[in-house]
Structure formats: C-alpha cells, structure tokens
Amino acid sequence: MRGNRILVTFVTVMMTAFVAVFCTLPRSVYSELEKRELLRFPKFSWQSLRDGSFTQNISNWFSDSEPFRDVFMRGSMELKSLMAFKTKSEVTFHAAQEETAAIVEPEKGQEKPSVGDQRSIEEFHNNVNANAKMDNAGVIVVGSAPNARALMAFKNKNKREKDFAKVVNSYQQTFGPEVNLYCMIIPTAVEYYCPVNARSCADPEFPVMTELYEEIDSAVHIVDLYMVLGKHIDEDIYLRTDHHWAPLGAYYAARQFAMVAGVKVPELEDFEPDTMAGYVGSMYGFSKDVNVKKSPEDFVYYVPRNVDYTTVYTKYKLDKDYQIIGEEKPHQGDFFVKVSGTSSAYCTFMGSDSRITQVKTDSDCPRRLLVMKDSFGNAIPGYLFGSFEEVHVIDFRYFTKNIKTYVKEHGITDILMANNISHVCSGAIGAAYGRFLKK
C-alpha cells in the first residue's frame, strides 16, 4: 500500500515536472539541428475549426515547438543509436581508377580553351566496402563518429531529366550563337562515396548523366564534372555532414568550367583559405543520427586574393512561406558573408539564395557571366572573379524577371547553368528556367 502511494507520488511529480517544462517555459522557434523555423500557433478561423485543421495544428505546434527541442532531439538520437549493434568502422576512400578518361590539365593561368565539352564519360566505381546504415529520410551513414559521412541517397523518382534537357535546348535556340551556354550537372556525394554494399539504396547517377548529355543540343557546352570530381574523391570535395559539396569541389568545377569557356583558369594558390572549424551540416537533421553530430568537420572556403570586385545584391522580400512578396532596392554588400555560428557555414556565399547578385570585377576579360543555379552553384562564382568582368548569379527559386531581357540589359555573354542532379531530375529547375523565358 505504501509502495503504491510512493509510486503514484513519484509518477505525479514526474508528470508535473514535464508539464511545467512543456507548458510554462518559452517555446522554441528555430531548430539549429533541423535548420528550420518551427511551427507557430495556428491562426483561428471558423472554417479551420470546422474541418479540424485548427485543433490538429495546435497539436502539431505543441509537438514541434517544445522548449529545448534540440536537446530532446539529441537525446532521441542518442537513444536510437543505442539500438544498433556496434561494429568497428574504418573507411578509406580511394580515387577513381587511373584508367578512366584523362582530364586535360591546363597550363597555369591559361586563357585559351583547352577542352571541348566532354560528353563521353565512364562510370565511376569506388570499390569501397565499409560499414554503412540506412537512416531516417533515406540517408546513408557511412562509418561512425568521428568520421561518419552522411549521404543523401539519389532517387530519380520523377525522371524529369529529359524535360530539363529540353529547357536547356530552348535556351540555346533563344540565345543562339551570341551567348555561350554551358550546362554543368553536379553529381551528388552518394555517387562517389557510397560503399558497394549500399549501392542498391540509391539510383546510379551515371546513366542519368549520360542520358542528359545525349539529349542536350550539341551547341550547348557541357561542363562535365562527373569525371573531374571522380579524380579527387580522396580530397574534401564533398562535405561529410551536409548535403552540399565542399568549396573545394566547387573549385574543381569552376576550374573545369573556365577551361571549357576558354577564360583564365583559377588556381587555388590565388585564393586565401578561411576555415570554420566544428561544422555540422544539414545531414544531422535529415538523418537524425548522432554519429553525424559527433563528426564535425572543417568548412574551408577560398576568398580571391588579387582581384578587386564589388558585389551588389537585389534581395527579394519573402513571406513566412518563402513566397516572394516584393523586391528591395539594390545595395552593395560582401560576397563572402560572415555568418554567426558554424551551422550556417554554407550561407557564407552571398548569405542566402533569395537574391540577384551582380559582381563587378577588375578582370580584363570583357565577358560577362550569368550563373543560373541551385544552392550547389553558390560556391562556384567566387572562383571566377578573375575570369569575367561581371558575374551575375540568380537562383532558380527566386527570380521574377524575363531572362531574355535580363541577358540583353546586362550584356551577358556567357550563361552557366550549374545545378545538382537531384534538382535536375525533380523537374523543378527545368520548370523554373522555362518560366524565366516566358515572363
């Protein structure tokens, strides 16, 4: 009897403590871990009350914005990691086979085109056998802390790559020979770092790549990264804890582009490296795997040394659902933005996507480049300030103008479409670029 009373008291005290935490302490509004704003209390309307969405949204808000959400989430991930049988995990990645097609390396500072567009590529095999596991949201985690690598599995569900190729071709028809059009499809990390035993978890990117290269008009310059990046996988070309590539990967991409475009090829020694230590990117939130949290990495980006440039931003005003509701006046700013904390390190390039960026440089090359990109493309422009007199950057999600007018008004001579393969196949980018022609 006494034991029952003690137990009842204990459970009541515990419940009261949780109620105090969940109902009286300030609620979380942003999750660093998931890198997103948390739900707000829903707005009332009779309609929402009648259809049940108001009450449902209250429950959702309560469950989404609890105090110390990230602390609880970490606890949850620790707990989930305990469910696994532990195995020793050492992973070494090796560069692609030497017999793969040769990449032509230019002379230092070369300005003449040394490569044509490369459409003939060979499949990459890393032959790595490592411990890997499938985590939340289809994320493959290879190895374990402190060197875990999280890979977003590529799934070509929509199969819209042909639509993208059609849009690229329509750009070529629209701009004709007056503007050089380049298409850069960026492979994702899973293509290079996924162990053999986990390959079945992701669709191969190679066949999609080759299909795209076949479909895209021969007048469009292909900037192939598949082979280029495959030569460097033992370097930090992809972030281990983020879904993006690393600035070093973007460097090799920019270099390849410069060679195809026949402009001054950037050399890494012309850039000042800057390091943000302890970076843990978006894959922690996606995978909800504590091994990723415990595998911080250095985020190293490169700032051009001997180039004078000014950056002007035209920012879009967004509502809470990230819909464009207006446009700010153009203003000058830094291309490389100092971000607070390491978790937003990838925002170093231009600060965010919702803007048009125009960079004027002191390059003596009279050509002007427009980069049409997704977030992977953010890391490229900084390497090209010494190669073009102007570099313009627009994001496929945030551009409200007519692209023909924009190109004409700014005297653009070269257009680079730089997008990762997942976005290309999703159909979103093709649709957006198509709209830009019709606005």
Add this chain to the structure above:
Amino acid sequence: MVFSDLFFLFVFLPVFALCYLLLKRHHNAVLVLFSLVFYAWGEPVYVLLMLASVVVNYFVGLGIEKKGKTALVVGLIFNIGVLAVFKYANFFIANFYALIGCLGTSNLSPLTFHLSLPIGISFYTFQSISYLIDVYRKTTPAQHSFKNLLLYISMFPQLIAGPIVRYGTISAEITERHVNSQDLAEGMMRFLRGLGKKVILANQLSEISSQLLTGSGLESLSTLGSWVGILAFTLQIYFDFSGYSDMAIGIGRCLGFHFNENFDHPYCCDSITDFWRRWHISLGTFFRDYLYIPMGGNRRHQAFNILIVWMLTGFWHGASWNFLLWGLFYGLIVMLEKYTLLKVIKRIPKVLLHVYSLLLVIIGWGIFYFEDFGQMKHFFHAFFGGAEAFTDFSAVNALSSYGWLWVVAILFCLPVRDWLNRWVSSWKHPRPVLLIVTRSVLAFLLLTLSVALLVGATNNAFLYTRF
C-alpha cells in the same frame, strides 16, 4: 488526438486530471465533457454523428425493454447502416461500378460519397450493438440515464481504438466506482507501459517496415528484406495496438474502471485458433457471442459459420478486399484446424506448433499490410524466394542498425512480466524497497525515453485508429 501525442500527455491529461479531482461530485460530467473534447479535437463534425448514435441507441435500449425484438432490429439496422454508409459505401459503389464495367455496360459516371471515415466508428458502433443485444438478452438492464449511456459510449480511454468494452463490464462502475492507491499505481504503470510499447518499440519498428515495404524499398525488395520487413510489421502492429489497449486500460483503472484484457501474448500461440483467443480478444469475443453462436456455432453448419465470422472479422478492419481476404485466410485455417490439428495437437512438439502458427500469422500480416494486390503479389513473390536477390543492404541494415530493438521487441512478446512476477513472489524474504525503487526507475525510464522519442516523431499515429 492520440494518447502518444505530447499535447495529450502534457495538456489534455493534466487538465482533465485536475478537473476530475477538483469536481469530485461531478466525475461523470467531467469525463463526458473531456471525452467529447477528445473526440471533437480530431473530428469536430463527426462528434455530432457519435452523439446522434448515442441518442438513437439510448431510445432503442429503452424501446427494447418494451417492444423487444422489433426495437432491437431497428437498433441493429441503424448501427450497421451507419457503418455501411460511413465506412463501406464507397467500397461497395466502386466495386459495383467495376462489375458493371466488366459486364461492358458502363456508361454511368461513378458515384462516390465524399465521406471520410469517422475515427473510432467501428469501435463505438460495436459497443452500441453489444449494449443493445445485452439489453435484449436481459443480461443487463437498459440504461435509463442518457448521460450514463453517453459516458459508456464516448469514454475517451477506449473511444477511438478500443478495446471494445461490453456494457455489462462497466455498467456498475459507471454509477459507482472507487479508486485506491493500488488502482492508481497499477493504472499509471499500465499507461506508461503502453506508452513505451508504442513509442519506444512500435514507432521504431514502423521505420523498418515502411523502409522495406513501401515505395522504392518495396520495388527493390529482396527475399530477406521481405521477411525482415513483415517481421518488423508483425512486431509493430502488436506493440502499437496492445500499447494502445494498455494505455486505455491504465487510464480506465485510474478512473476506477476495470476493462477486460485485449491481448494475451498472441505470438506465444500454438495454433491459429489459439492466436485468435489471444489477439484483439474484445473483437474475437464480440463476434463469437453476437454472431458465431447465434448463427449456430459448432452445433450446425459450423464450417459456414466460421467462414462468415472470419470474413466479417477481416472486413471490420477496413473496406478493402485485402482485409476480406485476410479474414478468409484465417477462417479457412481455423476451420482446417478444427478438423485436423486440434485433434492431434497434444502429440505435436510445442516448438513445431509455435513455428507453424507464427509463420501463418506473419503471412497473414502480409495480406493485411498491402491493400494493393499488385504490391501484395510483388511482396509474396519476394517472400517465397522469387526476388532477384536473396539479400540486400536495406535488409541487412534493418537487422544490424536496430539489433537491440529486435532483441527487446521479441523478448517483450514473451510473458516476461509474468515470469518476473512469479520470480518475485517466490522470494522467501520480500524486499519492498527494492520493488518500489525498481518500479519507480522503470516509470522514469518509460516516460523520459518516450518523451525524448516523441519529440520530432513523424510516425506516431496508431494503426488501429484507422479502423
């Protein structure tokens, strides 16, 4: 609202408990009010349907006392009619049009009712039917107080996912019940146990089953993957549903109600007949008492009775052909067991019986899981060795990455608690302090681990609330 929702745990439940304690003289009114809020939270319009159902059943119950069978028939037509319209109408209409299409006479544009399935309709309708039949059989008198009948049908602990509580089980406790510290302690522990089953085990197992048995996981299913996936679902549905029942029974106990058990370690069964004595007991006994026996039971055309009862048991779970097939599957096995296995069961080694039973149960869940027959065919093709690969990364990963989860889940399918209780009661010198500390630590772990796992959980719905 569901029991494993943070809003329920830390807003609804505490506010309810506070009001219930403060308004001691109005216990039932508080319980009814909160039950209606609980239901309306998810079904703001369909709460009116439930109230209408209670009104009709109230008057039919009174009518049965005067008019007997006629009133019962009216009540049964009403309750089955409500189920037919809200749960099965679109199924029947879709199949009617499909049939017409097959006959080549389809110039009609398909008619559909735009009705969503009211949560818990199968449970509260069956409770209403059991009430009416019990009144008719005079095993219990009709409830003359509308609010008491409303309390019986709408009581939130068992409203949306059972167990199906017979009116006779709690009729006395509706008007008079007592709660002592043992009820509270047992009720709280039962609730926390159920919460742990749902959040710590079922939700994690659902990640495995959905990873392997849906979307691209299903498309590239290996033979091992099909076994691992359906085994995960086998464990998931048990911990999900029995967890909910535990929470319902636990809350009921804290309020002074004693609901009957709904599960008795079903995966320890030694035949399919035995499985159905242990799985969803309240549904099994409902069909036994209100359909199987009145149809003649084992006295006349038993085989026919078994098939009808099991088909309806399957169909109760959802308006889809796979549920009918699932019921038929069990009906045939139960019928075959009657004439074969059960006659020689004592001469067969227990291990073989368990393996035989579990294999059929797992196959049954395969039928249950896939409403799409194309997917079901693909699954069973892989399950019986027809997949391109015997094993794949996803399957091996599901075993190794959740290794301890499998161990714990399989362990808790066994009557571990009974073994522990027997062991403790065999102690020559009882150690009450140790027991209190153990139970407190267990309560602490269950609550904190569940809360930690609930934060950010995206797979928290109870499977049986959709029936």
